[in-house]
Amino acid sequence: MNPEHGSSEALVRGDNVRKTYRMGAEDIHALDGVSFKIARGEFLSIMGPSGSGKSTLMNLLGALDRPSAGRLEIDNAPIGDMTPDQLAALRNRTIGFVFQQFNLLARTSALENVKLPMLYAHKRPSDLNKAAQEVLDLVGLGDRLDHHPAQLSGGQQQRVAIARALVNRPQILLADEPTGALDTQTSEEIMQLFTNLNQSGVTVIIVTHEQEIADWTNRVMRLRDGKIVTDERLKERLHVVS
Amino acid sequence: MSFLDAIIAALKSLRQNMLRSILTTLGIMIGIASVIVMSSINAGAQQKVEEQIASLGSTMLSVSPGASRRGGRSSGANSAPQLSERNLDAIKQAVPNVVDAIGEVRVSTTAVAGGADWPTTITGVHAGFPVVRNWPVATGRFFSEQEVSSGRRYAVVGETIVKEVFEGTNPIGGQLRIGNVPFEVIGVLAAKGQNQFGRDEDDLIVAPASAVRARLAGRDATVPDQLDSIRVLFADNTDLVRAESDLMDIMRTQRRIRPGQADNFRVFNIAEFIRARNETAQTFGVLLAATAAISLLVGGIGIMNIMLVSVTERTREIGLRLAIGARKNDILIQFLVEAVTLCLIGGIIGLGLGLASTTVVAKVAGWDVLINANLVLIAILASAAVGVFFGFFPARRAAKLNPIDALRYE
Numbered sequence: 001m002n003p004e005h006g007s008s009e010a011l012v013r014g015d016n017v018r019k020t021y022r023m024g025a026e027d028i029h030a031l032d033g034v035s036f037k038i039a040r041g042e043f044l045s046i047m048g049p050s051g052s053g054k055s056t057l058m059n060l061l062g063a064l065d066r067p068s069a070g071r072l073e074i075d076n077a078p079i080g081d082m083t084p085d086q087l088a089a090l091r092n093r094t095i096g097f098v099f100q101q102f103n104l105l106a107r108t109s110a111l112e113n114v115k116l117p118m119l120y121a122h123k124r125p126s127d128l129n130k131a132a133q134e135v136l137d138l139v140g141l142g143d144r145l146d147h148h149p150a151q152l153s154g155g156q157q158q159r160v161a162i163a164r165a166l167v168n169r170p171q172i173l174l175a176d177e178p179t180g181a182l183d184t185q186t187s188e189e190i191m192q193l194f195t196n197l198n199q200s201g202v203t204v205i206i207v208t209h210e211q212e213i214a215d216w217t218n219r220v221m222r223l224r225d226g227k228i229v230t231d232e233r234l235k236e237r238l239h240v241v242s
Numbered sequence: 243m244s245f246l247d248a249i250i251a252a253l254k255s256l257r258q259n260m261l262r263s264i265l266t267t268l269g270i271m272i273g274i275a276s277v278i279v280m281s282s283i284n285a286g287a288q289q290k291v292e293e294q295i296a297s298l299g300s301t302m303l304s305v306s307p308g309a310s311r312r313g314g315r316s317s318g319a320n321s322a323p324q325l326s327e328r329n330l331d332a333i334k335q336a337v338p339n340v341v342d343a344i345g346e347v348r349v350s351t352t353a354v355a356g357g358a359d360w361p362t363t364i365t366g367v368h369a370g371f372p373v374v375r376n377w378p379v380a381t382g383r384f385f386s387e388q389e390v391s392s393g394r395r396y397a398v399v400g401e402t403i404v405k406e407v408f409e410g411t412n413p414i415g416g417q418l419r420i421g422n423v424p425f426e427v428i429g430v431l432a433a434k435g436q437n438q439f440g441r442d443e444d445d446l447i448v449a450p451a452s453a454v455r456a457r458l459a460g461r462d463a464t465v466p467d468q469l470d471s472i473r474v475l476f477a478d479n480t481d482l483v484r485a486e487s488d489l490m491d492i493m494r495t496q497r498r499i500r501p502g503q504a505d506n507f508r509v510f511n512i513a514e515f516i517r518a519r520n521e522t523a524q525t526f527g528v529l530l531a532a533t534a535a536i537s538l539l540v541g542g543i544g545i546m547n548i549m550l551v552s553v554t555e556r557t558r559e560i561g562l563r564l565a566i567g568a569r570k571n572d573i574l575i576q577f578l579v580e581a582v583t584l585c586l587i588g589g590i591i592g593l594g595l596g597l598a599s600t601t602v603v604a605k606v607a608g609w610d611v612l613i614n615a616n617l618v619l620i621a622i623l624a625s626a627a628v629g630v631f632f633g634f635f636p637a638r639r640a641a642k643l644n645p646i647d648a649l650r651y652e
Contacts, residue, residue: 091565
């Protein structure tokens with residue numbers, strides 16, 4: 001696969017991206033020169049068995065880490081050249097994270113959890129409560145503002161986490177096994193929420209090892225041994241949007 | 243993250259572990275309480291000493307006959323020749339910067355008036371007593387130098403004599419029989435209360451030195467115009483070291499001491515003596531300071547320990563905060579603010595405890611304490627400093643976490 005240069009539509013552009021870890025005397029090539037482009041508005045899943053490099057790729061796409069070699073641009077910013085504080089600002093502004101284990105602050109209300117990313121933002125809305133309430137409305141939890149994580153179901157907790165990821169209006173929603181801790185029914189509801197968010201214009205990237213989850217997306221990138229082995233764009237959605 | 247946000251977050255997090263937070267700050271509480279008690283006792287002692295020095299006259303030197311030496315052995319303070327009126331006159335004339343000087347002759351006796359009798363001391367002095375001893379007359383008057391020369395049997399009494407001998411009635415014009423010699427009371431000295439060593443300063447009678455010597459001393463005096471001691475008041479801002487040496491020169495001449503021969507008198511700087519005595523109190527202060535420092539150290543280590551536990555427990559939270567855009571500094575400040583807040587809470591409780599204990603010490607042990615507004619500042623600054631110092635290492639450890647590892651931490 002050759003990288004397609006010059007497209008201004010690309011939100012993420014990877015060019016021969018490598019990530020090498022040193023383990024004892026050996027170098028582990030977690031990512032062995034991958035090149036790809038992700039356009040604005042895509043709904044993408046990244047698949048692969050453990051050790052394939054998909055977690056490493058996700059960390060790079062989330063600006064949690066910098067490549068060892070090659071070039072990776074997120075929203076036209078080359079993350080390899082950025083300082084830790086610049087990366088933090090990029091994560092705050094451009095990327096919204098959703099985790100398998102939700103990672104909500106315990107004994108803290110849904111509203112406070114959702115407000116958290118705004119506290120670290122340079123420019124923050126004048127009314128944090130209102131902004132947080134809006135995104136909680138969007139994920140269907142407008143009536144659970146004062147509930148603590150322990151008082152919410154898994155699906156509801158993940159909705160709070162998604163609201164938190166959305167509150168700073170990011171370009172990319174990056175979800176790591178977002179349904180891994182949920183039952184089938186709830187998983188489908190969450191995937192439906194991601195689909196709706198994607199249709200409203202947010203680029204959604206989901207890292208998963210479940211085919212049923214990947215089937216919701218329009219593009220599936222498969223990794224093995226640190227390389228992209230297939231990258232399929234699906235013309236038609238397998239799931240009927242209800 | 244703004245500072246206010248950090249403080250709110252810190253308070254929330256501390257409230258979630260209320261019991262642990264309180265136990266952790268115990269060391270700080272005790273430390274700050276000790277600091278408060280120590281400072282107020284020290285300040286109280288200091289103030290008391292300065293008051294005493296001021297009341298004695300901080301520019302006063304006393305001369306008394308000192309141990310003379312024979313064959314290198316001291317033969318005791320009383321074996322030296324007595325001081326005399328002539329010495330006093332010489333000092334007044336020849337020593338520079340002298341405001342006034344008086345002699346004192348002391349006799350232990352029993353004072354009788356009406357039916358009451360009272361064992362006390364009568365001190366024969368000169369007219370300069372109120373000035374030299376910085377001890378004014380409260381009612382009535384003091385006797386003049388002329389009355390001293392003519393040996394009038396006048397007496398000026400302390401508050402305790404009024405109370406014990408005259409049973410609180412106005413003694414002026416009344417008679418006081420001392421060793422069967424009648425003295426007329428012409429004045430009452432201002433009340434002074436107890437001195438540093440607990441002696442009642444107001445239990446005294448002063449009378450003209452001549453009258454006391456002639457009528458009461460009755461000693462086998464080697465010098466007919468003997469004095470037990472001489473007190474010399476110098477002008478304000480006199481260099482007392484210089485004054486002391488001037489005084490000694492005159493005394494050596496007076497007593498015909500040859501160069502190289504040891505002095506047979508002593509010159510005594512009361513202010514210095516009291517300051518030196520006060521070093522005992524200061525030693526006690528140092529001990530308290532050490533206790534306070536150790537409590538704060540132990541308390542600080544407790545804070546550090548609990549903050550390290552907290553950082554470990556909240557590794558995933560730190561990972562999440564980093565993932566959603568917290569910078570290393572935000573994390574550092576969050577944990578530092580948490581440690582400082584914890585210490586400040588302990589410090590404020592410690593301040594309350596310290597003030598309460600100080601009040602109790604003052605009431606129960608009867609110690610002089612001085613509580614001033616600086617203590618609040620000391621408590622806050624000391625506890626904040628402990629928080630910053632011992633909170634920094636855990637906070638830096640939190641800030642150094644790698645977001646990827648922290649998010650995966652189980």
